[in-house]
Amino acid sequence: MGINFRQEFPNSGRALELCHVVITASSLETQNLNPRDPNHIRKGGLISTWDFIGFTDIQEGISHTWEPYGSIQGRLSELVATGKADFGKTFDSLKSAYKAGKTGQVASILNHGDTSSAKYKVDTPLVYTGSQRRQISFTFVLQTYKDEYADVLEPIHEFRKLSCAGIEGKTIDVIDWPAIFSVRTEPQGFVNISDAALTDVQVTWGAGAHYGGMGNPRRAELTVTFLDLRPLYKSSWSQGGGGVVSVGEYE
Secondary structure, eight states, rough: OEEEEOOOTTGGGGTTOOEEEEEEEEEEEEEEEESSSTTTTTEEEEEEEEEEEOOOOEEEOOOOEEOOOOOOHHHHHHHHEEEHHHHHHHHHHHHHHHHHHHOOHHHHHHOOOSGGGGGOOOOOEEEEEEEOOOOOEEEEEEESSSHHHIIIHHHHHHHHHTTOOOOOOOOOOOOBBEEEEEEEEEESEEEEEEEEEEEEEEEEOTTTTOSTTOOSSSSSEEEEEEEEEEEEEEEESSSTOOOOEEESSSO
């Protein structure tokens, strides 16, 4: 077991209206090749947990890809346009060469040639081809309440460590996977992602970081970015409140 971090500050235990961000890290055992399968990801044991009180920012992004339709008809249209352009270029070159031959000047080729053969344009329909996995970033402020190491440095260090792969006890070409994370908000679950990768950890050490009994930082701003490992569909979103929900089965 890694750590069981629970953020605290004066009177936080009696404040019932606070929003908590609960993050857990588990080991990754296997993944199959069908991300729609509810058992696509098999987790091992629980490694660490974090319970943050509030956040300064949440940044969430989803993006979708629409591309030109690559049908047979569309490609035939492109071939027709390409053929027209190539024929036009050839005709222009022959015409220019003929005129240049009469004058004997290479400059005549440049003077008599033009770009009229490049005017052809084929418009193909744009079709939906896929969605990127959703990404969400949280920014937390950590500061010393009881112990500068346990309150500030240790939770950050655990994120940094578990975002990386491991080589302990393995051969030179085998690794241990990075941890798999779940992220949810409480009591209102407007964020609820069951399987995510920790893709980015950014730390800004605050002023006064050189103080402290053991020389540890006493304040830091932490930004962690998670990438949902599940595909994004309409059924990925809850009906009540529009919250972010990772579902186990897709309709």
